Amino acid sequence: MKHWILLLVIALPLAAIAQQEPPLTLVTFYSAGKSSKLPFGGGPGVQPWWGHLWVDDHKITFKRFGGGHFLTMKLSEGDHSLAGETNSGHEGSDKTVISIHKGIHYFIRLTSKSSGAPFAPIHSFAEQVTCQEAYREAVALEPVKLKRIQKSWLDYVVRESYFPECESEPTKSATRN
Numbered sequence: 001m002k003h004w005i006l007l008l009v010i011a012l013p014l015a016a017i018a019q020q021e022p023p024l025t026l027v028t029f030y031s032a033g034k035s036s037k038l039p040f041g042g043g044p045g046v047q048p049w050w051g052h053l054w055v056d057d058h059k060i061t062f063k064r065f066g067g068g069h070f071l072t073m074k075l076s077e078g079d080h081s082l083a084g085e086t087n088s089g090h091e092g093s094d095k096t097v098i099s100i101h102k103g104i105h106y107f108i109r110l111t112s113k114s115s116g117a118p119f120a121p122i123h124s125f126a127e128q129v130t131c132q133e134a135y136r137e138a139v140a141l142e143p144v145k146l147k148r149i150q151k152s153w154l155d156y157v158v159r160e161s162y163f164p165e166c167e168s169e170p171t172k173s174a175t176r177n
Helices: 002-018 131-138 151-156
Strands: 024-031 045-048 069-076 078-085 091-100 106-114 123-129
Touching (some): 024 091, 069 151, 091 106, 091 123
Antiparallel strands (some): 045 106
């Protein structure tokens, strides 16, 4: 009987360790400025993000994530693919891969570009920036409303009223595919 109790005492902490979730890291996405994009192309040049946010081939935002907003999420360590949306509502082919590591808060600027021609494709771009640069551009932005986020992703959203202040700098850079 003592052996069974001893095995149980050893097995329970090991089972708890095995079931722990991977470490999560903070990533703040933002799109500064007011978006003048229209569903059929809008004006030419670089503008705030227009469309849904996709992370690792999953649509995160339920409604359009436009200029003037930010969203902080908890993501697992490793490489993550970020993308916008095509005019037809599918994940865009312009993807940015970021490699995130525990203990660093990452900041990602979201922009879009169009030729301005009617029904021209809108290309969405995600760019990793320093906290100081993000804070200068985004300190006055509002958080994305929770009703705009897919319910399955709400547990990964950090509920903030204000843009996060700078703590530490990322050491890895993002690469576009």
